[in-house]
Structure formats: structure tokens, C-alpha cells
């Protein structure tokens with residue numbers, strides 16, 4: 001088997017989605033911390049849009065988390081995370097898209113940056129960004145709570161799929177903000193889903209890998225104040 005390497009920075013939400021799936025599948029991989037190279041030529045040679053994660057498998061390079069996790073699930077043996085049923089697979093892909101369209105932007109990019117990333121760098125949060133994100137996060141959580149009303153243990157079936165692992169790091173980020181912790185408290189089904197997810201061996205393993213970095217500032221994020229804050233602030 002060719003060597004597998006995952007490039008990213010340790011506190012990245014999307015990098016941790018890829019880590020969870022690699023770990024669940026039992027794929028041995030090497031993590032390359034790109035923090036010192038973020039935005040520089042070595043990083044841009046791997047990802048022309050200046051983001052992470054990037055997967056390297058032998059001479060095959062791949063970016064975009066949804067593509068990476070689908071590839072990992074298909075290319076390696078180990079417990080399958082994609083349902084074989086056509087409609088369940090479609091529903092799973094809908095939820096992976098939901099993450100990037102309706103959850104990550106407001107939860108991680110807006111609220112998470114203002115409440116976690118910037119304060120760790122000594123940068124004051126922009127309360128207008130927070131205020132604009134909160135109603136969108138409430139809507140997204142209500143949609144997820146409704147999805148879980150069908151009595152399944154996980155989002156799509158009674159077993160975790162790629163969609164569950166896709167959503168987990170974003171929900172962890174949310175729980176680390178005061179507003180997010182408060183919103184989660186009143187959504188019992190999401191709380192129960194999170195407990196089940198956090199108890200999975202892959203989640204326990206990745207949490208331990210990331211733990212030493214949690215209190216550390218994301219240095220390259222200093223520039224995000226200009227490049228990443230939304231225009232409607």
C-alpha cells in the first residue's frame with residue numbers, strides 16, 4: 001500500500017473530518033502540519049485555493065474534504081462509511097453539502113473565528129459578525145434536530161456514515177463558544193447524537209491527537225481579520 005499523508009493545521013475543522021475518517025477506516029497516515037507554510041508557495045503547490053486539508057496517497061494528491069473522505073472510504077478496506085442504498089447515499093451526500101453551505105460558514109468561519117480564533121491571538125471579536133451568524137446557526141441546528149427526529153442513532157442510518165463524521169468537528173467548535181453551548185443545550189437529539197459520536201473509537205483517538213493544540217493560537221489566522229470577515233459586518 002502506498003504511503004498516506006494528510007496536510008493541514010491541527011485545529012482545522014475540515015482537517016479533523018479527514019482525520020476522523022482515516023482513523024475510522026484504520027488507514028495508517030502521517031500528519032504534516034502546514035502551519036508554518038500556510039499561504040506560501042509550498043502550501044499553494046498543494047492547494048491552489050489556499051485551504052486545507054490535502055490528502056497525498058502515493059503520487060495522487062487530492063484536496064476538498066468531501067472528495068477526500070469519499071476517496072478514503074472507497075480506496076481502503078475497513079468499515080464502510082457510505083450506505084450502499086442509493087437514496088441513503090444521496091441523503092448522506094446532501095448532509096455533506098449541508099455542512100459546507102449552511103453549517104461551517106456560520107459556525108466555524110464566523111462564530112468560531114470571532115469567539116475562539118481571534119481572542120486566542122489577542123484580537124477583539126466583531127460582535128456584528130456574531131450577531132449575524134447566530135440566527136443562521138439556530139436555523140441550521142433546528143434542521144439537524146428535525147432530521148434526528150426519525151429515531152435513527154446517527155444522521156442517515158443506525159450506523160455512522162461520512163455525513164456524521166463531516167458534521168462532528170463543526171459541532172465541537174460550536175460547543176466551545178458560549179452562544180453555541182447554550183443553543184445545543186436545548187436541542188436534545190443533537191446532544192444525544194454528539195454523545196454517541198464522541199464515544200466512537202475514532203473520535204476518542206482524534207480528540208487525544210488534537211488536545212495538545214486546543215489552547216494554542218492559530219498564528220496564520222492573524223490575516224483572516226482582513227481576508228475572512230464577512231462583508232455584512
Ligand SMILES: N[C@@H](CCC(=O)N[C@@H](CS)C(=O)NCC(=O)O)C(=O)O
Nearest residue numbers: 012013014050051052053064065066
Ligand atoms: N471547501 C474546502 C474548505 C476547507 C477550509 O475552508 N479549510 C479551512 C480550515 S477548516 C482553511 O483551510 N483555512 C485556512 C485559511 O483560510 O487560511 C474543503 O471542503 O476542504
